[in-house]
Amino acid sequence: MKHLPPLRSDCSSCAALCCMALAFDAGEDFAIDKPAGLPCPNLDAEMGCALYGRLDAEGFKGCAAYECQGAGQRVTQELFAGRDWRREPALAEPMIAAFAAMRQVHSGLELLVAAGRLELPASLAAAREDLLEAYLPEAWTEESLAAFLASDTPARLRAFLPALRDWV
Numbered sequence: 500m501k502h503l504p505p506l507r508s509d510c511s512s513c514a515a516l517c518c519m520a521l522a523f524d525a526g527e528d529f530a531i532d533k534p535a536g537l538p539c540p541n542l543d544a545e546m547g548c549a550l551y552g553r554l555d556a557e558g559f560k561g562c563a564a565y566e567c568q569g570a571g572q573r574v575t576q577e578l579f580a581g582r583d584w585r586r587e588p589a590l591a592e593p594m595i596a597a598f599a600a601m602r603q604v605h606s607g608l609e610l611l612v613a614a615g616r617l618e619l620p621a622s623l624a625a626a627r628e629d630l631l632e633a634y635l636p637e638a639w640t641e642e643s644l645a646a647f648l649a650s651d652t653p654a655r656l657r658a659f660l661p662a663l664r665d666w667v
């Protein structure tokens with residue numbers, strides 16, 4: 500089992516994955532519609548945000564509030580060695596798929612870390628350890644992330660969480 504990765508975003512180490520992979524719906528949180536898989540028009544040449552520092556004022560409070568829980572930089576650095584989809588457009592599709600899976604992994608890790616702060620009985624503590632093992636392999640690959648999504652592990656986590664209610 501690997502050590503716990505950072506569960507907070509580090510946008511400076513990321514290939515702006517949320518700005519490309521995710522869809523925006525025009526409304527209170529986003530000033531524009533943007534389909535998933537296309538770059539945000541506010542993304543500048545250095546993969547930074549042209550509206551950085553004034554996102555709220557420009558109608559993009561959804562961007563300001565977004566937190567990938569560390570999935571973006573991990574996909575960029577660990578799976579794609581810092582490469583990016585803009586220089587290599589063929590990477591867009593695999594990066595989108597890996598980012599979607601890694602978001603699930605990191606969201607699950609955050610829940611399991613929170614569960615670790617509870618005084619759980621031995622059976623639930625053991626179930627948490629088992630899940631943690633599945634969410635923290637030595638390394639992720641594109642293939643193992645896809646296999647993770649197809650496995651029963653996400654469903655095992657969903658089934659585990661309601662059992663924590665009595666211990667919160």
Ligand code: SF4
Nearest residue numbers: 508510513517567571
């Ligand atoms: S995916 Fe995460 S790390 Fe990457 S730019 Fe978005 S919030 Fe930052």
